[in-house]
Amino acid sequence: NSYPSKVDACANIHNDHISRKLSFKYEDVKACYETFPFDKDNATRTIETLKSIFANFYSFLDQARDPPTKGFTYRSINVLSELDSLLKNNYTTDIQFMAFSFDQQFSMYSIVKHNGTQQIKVFNDSIDSKNIDCLVTHIDDESAMDVIIKYANDSIRTSRDLGVRFNNALASLTLQGGKISLSQQFTSRILLPKNPTISYTLDCDGKINKITRGWKITARNDSIFNNFTDSTSYWNNICINQPLQASSGLSYESKRELDEYEPTLEEGKLIIDAYIIRFYTLRDFGVAVISTESIDDKYASNNDLLIDLLSTINQGFQSFANMGIKKVVLDLTNNGGGAAFIAHYITQLLFRDIRNFPFDVKITEAAKLVIEQSTAKNISSEFDINGSYISEKTNTSFTNVSDFIGNNYYIRGGLKIRYSEKGFNSDEQIISEFLGNISKPLPWTAENLIILTNGFCGSACAHITQRLAEVNVKTVAVGGLSNKPLSFACFAGGFVVTSDTFFQYLKNLSLLNNDLMPKQFPLATTISFTVNEAYSIKNPDEVLEFSFRPSNYKLYYDEKSIRDPSKLWIQAAALIENKP
Structure with missing residues (x-):
């Protein structure tokens, strides 16, 4: 069946694309999504498939019913019962596809003042730069802090730790795809926002100003326009299940659409760029900014390129050792997961005899x-x-x-x-043999290293940080909620x-x-x-996914460090114990 509407909003979107409009209308996207009426049979079959997947293959189905671990903020859940209850709701439409991105061209961050007061401020405003660093007192006439915390609690799924979800709602920098980008979830979304606009009340040095921002709406992938011109073709070519095509497994890939934002570092010299790791020197220490989040398919399909990448990563750490650097900051901020092999390689490179989590x-x-x-x-x-x-x-x-x-x-x-x-x-032996052929062991012990994250360090990233923490590498987490401990990693689950x-x-x-x-x-x-679950080595019965692991130290962003990570690197390096 196909479901055209009287005014074909899907056709409007396609026409705007042909006309090279910079943004689609919120009303058209909402109406296009709502074009297709609710089909109880499709809904029932979808729920039955979900239940079968979760009941037979999801590792955490049963433990999700247990009360939350102390330190976490989430609701224990009977997944199968919740899926059944969805069918009891009255729906009018098969809404909520994720074909479009919604961006307000406006971003925020959080600071904590010396007295412990936490505030929301403007990180960037592409429409009116005069608003940058103004205080955001209210969002839609409610307390800005309350709105962000509620959004983090209800709409962000990156961590069981509310402080990490709070960080994800706001702006911070991330290394992904070889570039530094800006990550945020409150003003940059992939689900249809509830309202076409959001208002922000700003306090700019005592001058109160209320602004209203709509959404710049773009296709997540322009190739979608090859597949539809109106609602009928949208349904037939996009909604209806296509023949099987496998996507990459063996990892958690959090593919995020991010705006490039190359920071200006007040201190720090880039000595080696290994694509997924940048090596910097500043003062008397080294910094490795690590991204586990994605390696291009060209590395996965070309063994020589992969070996070159691994060798360059080794070269970066060996360069630190050759310079006599005694302190190294491992910055793994904003990592949604990625290649397990890369995570295992990094941990074994730093500590040759280490075993990865079972x-x-x-x-x-x-x-x-x-x-x-x-x-x-x-x-x-x-x-x-x-x-x-x-x-x-x-x-x-x-x-x-x-x-x-x-x-x-x-x-x-x-x-x-x-x-x-x-x-x-089973990659442990392969990595061990490869490292034995290319390099001598690195000279550092746990006391020479410190891990820096904003808590969003998931899956493959968590397997680096949590494993190193178990051999006594200290951790420091940035941001979160004032006076609350903050996890240094999240969703350590498994493949x-x-x-x-x-x-x-x-x-x-x-x-x-x-x-x-x-x-x-x-x-x-x-x-x-x-499909599998990771266990601690230090505490063999501990399932990592449900383990609350707060950082040893905690820092907060300020107006400079939110834009210049070298400020955070210096603070983190100062926490490394100075050994003779």
Whole structure:
């Protein structure tokens, strides 16, 4: 079926694209999204697929029911019951696609004054630069702090720590794709905002000014316009599920649309740019700004390029050692995850004998079948035990599938749940051999290093920071809420796959139509889910995903350090113990 409306808002958007309009109208995007009436059958089939995925393959389904760990702010949840309850709501439309970006060309940050008072200020305003650094007292006539905290609590999912979510709502800098960019979620969104405008009350040196900002709306990917000209073609070519195409698995990739914002450093000399790591020297210490978030496909598909990248990363750290640098700041601010291999490489480069965190997999009949078939057919995935895991008990490959599946039951969410034996990621030996061939061990101990983050350091990033913290590398977190501890990492969970990739696995295993397996979504829908869970090495029963780990030290942004990270590097380096 197709669902054209009387005034075709989807066609309006396409026409504006042809006319090279700089922004689409909020009313058109909202109406285009709302063009397609609610279909109970599609909704029911979608919910059933989600329930099957979560029940059979999601590692944290059961532990999510437990009360929050002290220090975290979130609601414990019965995922399957919540999915059922969604069908009880009255919907009029199949709304909430994520085809467009919404940006107010306005960004904010937070400072904490010496008396502990926390304030929101203007980071950047592309429309009126006179507003930069003005105090934001109110948003839509409510306290600015209250509005940002509520938005962070209700609408941001990056961490179980509210302080980290608060940081994500506001502006901060991030290294991604080889460039420094600006990250924020309150004024830059991918879900349709509730209202077409937001008002901000500003206090600029005692002068009160109220401004109203709409949304600059652009397509997240212009190629979408090759697929539709009106609502009928939008439905047929974008909403209806297309043939299977696998997207990359084995990582959590948080692809974010960011505005480039190269900072001016008051101090610091860039000595090596390794694309995903920048190496700076300043005063008597070194800084490695690390991005785990994305490596281009060219590295994944070209072994020589990947080896060059890894060698350049090693060269950066070796340069510090050759200069006699005794203190190194590892800045992993604003990392949404990425390549597990890169995370493991960095930890083993810094500490040669380190073991990365072990994983296990939730065992259900469906998961067991996928593990058996993946291993038997040697199809590379998170479920192929030969390709993915080394036994924690024996430090060798698992003998067979039964050896991996084991017979372990843990109480999670008040229920007895079965999990596999624990295994280390099998890239450990490859990395060890590679490092042995290219370099001598680095000279530093934990006392020479410090980790700096804003708490948004997830998945692969968390596996660097949390692992180094377990060998006593100190951590410092920036921002968050005044006088509250702040996590230095988040969602340390494990390997994440997308449903697109997962259904492609099932197809490759000839399991797509198996009764135990989830059915494909009726419409073009994608969800990411964690298929294994990481454990602490220091505390072997501790599941990292639900572990509150506050930083050893805490800093706050000010008007200079929010724009110039060298200010934070200097403060972090000062916290490293000076050893003779």
